[in-house]
Amino acid sequence: MDNFTSAINTTASILNETTSRGPTPLPATPPPLGYYGETREMLWKVISPIIMVWGTVGNILIFIVLLRQKNKISSTALYLMALAVSDTIVLYTGPLRQWMKQTWNYDIRWQTDAGCKFQVYLTYASLHCSSWLLVAVTLERAVSVVFPHKVRIVSTKRTAMIAIFAIFMFTYGLNIFHLVIMGLKGYRTLQPCAPKTKEYLEFRDDIYVWIDFCVAFAAPFILLLIGNISIIVYLQKSRAKQKTMAAARGQTGASSARDTRSVSVLMVALCVIFCLTVTPASLFNAILPYKAEEINELFKTDPYKAWDDYQFLSFQHAIVNLVSYTNASFNFILYVFSGSKFRKELKAMVGCQEAGTSGVFGSKSKSPSNGKTTTTSVSATKESQYQYVAKSQPTDTTSVSAIKQSQYQSTDTKSKNDNVVHTENSAINHFDSVVENDGQAID
Template sequence: MPIFVLLRQKKMTSTTVFLFALVLSDTLILFSSALPGWVLHTWDINTLSVSNPGCKTIYFIACYSIHLSSWLIVADTLERTACVLFPHKVRLGCSPRNAGLIIDTIVLAVFGINIILLVIFDVNGYNGGRCGPSTKEYYDLFVYVYRWIDFTLTFGVPFPLLVIGNVIIVVQLARSRSRRQRMNISGKARDTCPVSILMIALCVLFLVTMTPVSVCFVNFPYLREKLLALESVDPYTSLYDSAYIDFLFGVATLVSYFNYTFKSAIYVFSGSKFCAELRSLLCCKATHGTRLFGS
């Protein structure tokens, strides 16, 4: 639904451009990661094992879109931070064209980092005979190198940047509001409380939903090595621990889907103009080209 509302806009702002790209990337994540898992558990069809191109493509899109989503929200947050710190230069720097250039740069950089997945993955993987790294060397590269790259791109670097950017936004908006009140500026002042709450909510959502899966994804190979060593000594305990770890990883993955499902909704439904545009869409009314998000 957010995609259709955004497509109705005749005048795009930089925030709208970032949001549109973010919605697309989150949708790709749900289709390439959540949907194959649902098909597997519902109809017992492993879409990753149907063909070798399908194995490579689905896994690549899943990892690629996850990294893209994290850095798109970082780029949007940093752009908002710049607009708050330098409000008089908003029209020069925070433009839809510059937003498009930033998105293109992120897309190409993330593509270059993840293209290795198209090389190392195979439908007959080295470990377990399923979609995965094709050789022992590729397996070690994926497990002990790529997983840390994935953690860095998905959570390790984006989260501190989100915290710093959002703290600056909230502090600057609070100072601006306080300055207006001290100077007794006439006219209706903009209420910054909703924006502050929105920024905090996005940070909390990212922290709560992405921390468990990021930690599990990094630690899973090392836990698996311990379980393999335990299997020769105590097979029953090893089997129990393995099932418990798989359960925790499944729960953590499911929780991460909430981030991609509700992040865009929090962004767009927080604006009254979006709600008005949504009502116009549902009532089949023509749009007048108003902007959902101001600079």
């Protein structure tokens, strides 16, 4: 997401070196920034703190609201809490750095070698982590909707914690090479913090730029699209099934067939927001090394035209990256407008009231002990029935055996019928909970 800085450093160094090169050499000091340069600085100074403050406050509120649930925290809530933390890291490695750089000409990457390495490392790793946490929570919701009988296996806090840990290890492990290739004294650049050798520079511009594109955008977007389509399709099917069952029971269907528009709108909105905010920056950073190289070549023949192109490229960089950073601060707005439970819990928190009785995003997985209790109850019933028959007819062994067999068959038939009804009701209740749950579907 921040390939621009290092790539354009090479262009800036050539600008500084080009004081007597070409037919129209530049003066010893660079020309004024011009319209695009001044507008770029203004955008970073004004928009960056707005995005950063709003996103920080929103992510903190999300974390606190979900944390208030205590024992009612669901697997979905765990994903969203981790996402809030990761998005906050994104805000403090991107907009904060650019705001300080444009306002006070202070760049943490330019101070120490360690600051250069870790700032670049956290920038890429946090962006990748946010994208894949969003994928994880979407796929979890999709699986719980498409395969409702697997929900107690997939949608557990243990599974969520394992998935979060795996995503963290993958994204932060993938980007650890930044700690090796980056340094204050970069190759072919007068400005600090860039790849240290020609090989490192070529790897970053020719290979890693496409790895970043796939990990941060392409792969997550495909999975998010598949997950959201699956959720919407199966929610519509479940709604139709609930109406049919309600009609068979003689009900109006108003209570059982809940409106799915809120959760469907949330799913689609999250996917659309991700696409609109992340796509421009991902595509821009993919082609940036080639554009920078064109400007480098143009400096040799027309430095003034190259300077104008450089300022315009910097302006484009500011636009697409500011848009991408809004993705890390927009989730709170979607939760408030699309999640009735989240709004209710937020009001309760502001009013210093106790947390609600149900989870905000999904309900905590119930223990399967209910099934054992039911089985034990049926066995006890059959045993008591046998004892009653034995006491009432002690002299007729044949009659006792026949009655006992009849009682067992009757009880087994009743148990099977109860299990069928219980399974049907569980499926209906699950679909109701999926529709009612205004959790997050879709970096």
